[in-house]
Amino acid sequence: MRRLGLILAGGQARRMGGGDKGRLPLAAGYSLMQSVIDRLGPQCDALVLSANGPPARFADMGLPVLGDDIGAGPLAGVLAGLDYAAVHGFSQVLSVAADTPFFPRDLAQRLGAAPAIATSGGAAHPVFGLWPVGVAQDLRAALGAGRLRMIGFADQVGARRVDFAVDPFDPFFNINTPADLAVAQQAFSAGCAL
Numbered sequence: 495m496r497r498l499g500l501i502l503a504g505g506q507a508r509r510m511g512g513g514d515k516g517r518l519p520l521a522a523g524y525s526l527m528q529s530v531i532d533r534l535g536p537q538c539d540a541l542v543l544s545a546n547g548p549p550a551r552f553a554d555m556g557l558p559v560l561g562d563d564i565g566a567g568p569l570a571g572v573l574a575g576l577d578y579a580a581v582h583g584f585s586q587v588l589s590v591a592a593d594t595p596f597f598p599r600d601l602a603q604r605l606g607a608a609p610a611i612a613t614s615g616g617a618a619h620p621v622f623g624l625w626p627v628g629v630a631q632d633l634r635a636a637l638g639a640g641r642l643r644m645i646g647f648a649d650q651v652g653a654r655r656v657d658f659a660v661d662p663f664d665p666f667f668n669i670n671t672p673a674d675l676a677v678a679q680q681a682f683s684a685g686c687a688l
């Protein structure tokens with residue numbers, strides 16, 4: 495079984511004032527996306543980025559960049575990843591967000607059989623999902639019908655929900671605002687995100 499890691503790095507980052515949230519620094523010389531790559535890489539056989547807009551801006555990451563339609567949301571990115579996976583001989587895709595630098599290093603192992611998504615503290619995180627390549631057809635149909643919510647799609651394909659402890663803080667804490675970034679930088683420098 496070959497697993498493709500998919501980093502969702504599109505979106506408009508409106509609450510951050512625009513730009514690529516993944517390029518923001520967690521510490522000097524260490525971006526949110528680099529933290530994501532360091533956590534996801536060992537859990538997968540290969541990694542790809544999913545982003546809309548010019549792919550050249552991620553050239554330094556050394557990863558294939560899959561485009562999707564601007565405004566279609568993270569599900570469009572998951573579909574791009576599933577299509578890439580099918581063509582390149584992967585059997586499943588582990589999707590994560592570029593703005594969530596502390597997700598578990600054993601995410602794939604704990605999610606178990608695909609399809610599955612993560613939950614923590616009573617909230618579902620369907621961006622953090624393990625998807626068999628076979629759900630691409632269902633996803634294409636859902637997107638074509640204008641159904642764009644990730645949680646709705648996860649439920650449609652029967653994704654199990656796997657809960658992760660919020661200890662000492664939520665591993666799915668994601669960076670939406672400058673204040674969130676300050677919290678993450680402080681947590682990282684204090685070593686509580688290991």
Ligand SMILES: Nc1nc2c(ncn2[C@@H]2O[C@H](COP(=O)(O)OP(=O)(O)OP(=O)(O)O)[C@@H](O)[C@H]2O)c(=O)[nH]1
Pocket residue numbers: 502503504505506507508509510515544545546562563564565566567568570571572590591592593594621670
């Ligand atoms: N590939 C891809 N990723 C997306 C898209 N929209 C959001 N994402 C990613 O999904 C994750 C969650 O995104 P959000 O924080 O909900 O949305 P956002 O557009 O980045 O930020 P806001 O504009 O502040 O809501 C982030 O890692 C985004 O980079 C999209 O259209 N395509």
